[in-house]
Amino acid sequence: MLTVHHLNNSRSQRVLWLLEELGVPYEIVRYERDPKTMLAPGALKRIHPLGKSPVITDDGQTIAETGAIVEYVLGRYGDGRLMPLRGMPDHLRYTYWLHYAEGSAMPPLLLKLIFSKLAKQRAPFFVRPILKQVSSRVQQMLVDPQLATHIGFWESELGKHTWFAGETFTAADIQMSFPVEAATIRAPFGGKYPKLQSFLERIHSRPAYKRALERGGPYDLLR
Numbered sequence: 001m002l003t004v005h006h007l008n009n010s011r012s013q014r015v016l017w018l019l020e021e022l023g024v025p026y027e028i029v030r031y032e033r034d035p036k037t038m039l040a041p042g043a044l045k046r047i048h049p050l051g052k053s054p055v056i057t058d059d060g061q062t063i064a065e066t067g068a069i070v071e072y073v074l075g076r077y078g079d080g081r082l083m084p085l086r087g088m089p090d091h092l093r094y095t096y097w098l099h100y101a102e103g104s105a106m107p108p109l110l111l112k113l114i115f116s117k118l119a120k121q122r123a124p125f126f127v128r129p130i131l132k133q134v135s136s137r138v139q140q141m142l143v144d145p146q147l148a149t150h151i152g153f154w155e156s157e158l159g160k161h162t163w164f165a166g167e168t169f170t171a172a173d174i175q176m177s178f179p180v181e182a183a184t185i186r187a188p189f190g191g192k193y194p195k196l197q198s199f200l201e202r203i204h205s206r207p208a209y210k211r212a213l214e215r216g217g218p219y220d221l222l223r
Contacts, residue, residue: 001025002019002027002057003026003029004027004029004055005029005031005044005055005056006030006031006053007033007040008030008032008033008218008219008220009033009219009220010054011066012054012066012216013178013212013213014054015054015069015073016212016215016216017177017208018069018073020209020211020212020215021081021208022078022082024073024077031044040052054066054069056069058072065102066101066178067102067175070175082174084168084170090165090167093165094166094170094171097165097172101176101178101179102175106178108146109147109179109182109187111143112187113186116186144187147183150179150183151189154196155195155196158196164176173203183196
């Protein structure tokens with residue numbers, strides 16, 4: 001049986017959701033982040049050398065990286081579901097968003113997380129003002145403008161289509177859920193992006209999304 005090596009509050013939540021949408025049986029092996037560093041435990045390195053999540057094992061194979069996992073699961077279990085037909089315009093959009101989610105959307109969100117935490121790090125009193133100033137300047141000059149560009153792009157695209165790849169829900173929407181949910185915390189929408197807010201409401205109401213939360217456990221990105 002397919003096994004998801006599931007790290008709490010991580011991208012692996014999307015893998016559970018994908019499997020729930022498809023109705024694929026799976027088992028979960030749970031891993032907890034270090035409460036101080038928020039890093040994954042060393043035990044994950046026994047599954048994959050990088051020790052990161054998501055990782056799945058299935059039929060003697062180990063697959064890491066969310067996009068690769070999505071492609072593997074759909075190729076083996078999807079039977080044409082959750083992706084547009086190849087050769088159709090929607091398929092090109094689907095492929096783009098499937099890979100954009102991690103390749104372009106997540107880096108500025110990760111930078112936002114890092115520099116936000118940097119300003120709060122414990123340090124000698126004479127260093128704290130410098131850390132705070134550097135963090136603030138980097139966010140203002142680099143990170144925040146990048147985030148605004150990306151979030152504006154998402155809003156614009158959802159103004160053209162109901163879902164990211166077109167008028168039908170696909171695995172690209174599952175992929176994009178993590179950046180959009182992360183953005184609501186690291187760069188709150190504040191009512192400026194109604195299309196994105198509607199997207200979140202629609203995915204959160206899906207029965208498979210709710211089942212994945214029940215299987216995966218508490219998901220702090222929703223707080």
